[in-house]
Amino acid sequence: MKNKTQKNRILINKEVYSKEITKKFLKDITEKILSELNLNNVEISITLTDNERIRKINKEWRGKDKPTDVLSFPQDETIGYKYRLLGDVIISLPYAKAQAEEIGFTLKEEF
Template sequence: MNRILISKDIYDRHITKKFIRETAEKVLKELGLDSVELSITLTDDETIKEINRQWRKKDKPTDVLSFPIDEKPPGYRYRVLGDVVISLPYAKRQAEEIGIPYRDEVVRLLIHGILHLLGYDHEVCPAEAKKMFSLQDRIFEKLTSSRIQHQIP
């Protein structure tokens, strides 16, 4: 059993906490992870811009940020993976630009963020990027195709 903490700082009726929790559980299952803690924040462009500026020295909004912790405190039941922050307005624009459903883009960003928490980094070198995006695409296809097959909105 995993512990998934979700903070939703922005109203969006299409992306519910339940949808995010269920998606995160599926991603963790695909990665063979159990007894982990994951924090997910859904926010707006202004907030993610401030976080990006503060932690990455990039004064602009972005789609997703990850802050790995990856530790198991003594006596604590869960391995703490870290925090994923997603800008929902950014994700919505990005989905429109690339021509995929908004919810699918949020799924993709959540997978991407979780992979970063596990140490995957597409900015290190082309081989690492290929490894990360291959895994991301495999999980994304499995999650989004099963949703379509089962008529889950």
């Protein structure tokens, strides 16, 4: 009997444009990470945003009135839902790009 690999649900929301960081790139890298962690049948939401929006979220949820590269909001719930909800990841694309340039990486390498 074949072992059916369960699918993951990766939700991508791009509030900012990047020719380099496409939805396909984000899905592929997320699938690779989930596979390395042996996680199947999970849902994760990834949002690419700007410094102003991540600053507001950082202030609201962490009390820090400044932008950051990444915020994560874990859930780990399964009750009554097909997928195990891992949570939300919010990434400031401009912040990540600046960090990458600072250390001599490409934006893709930063991811």
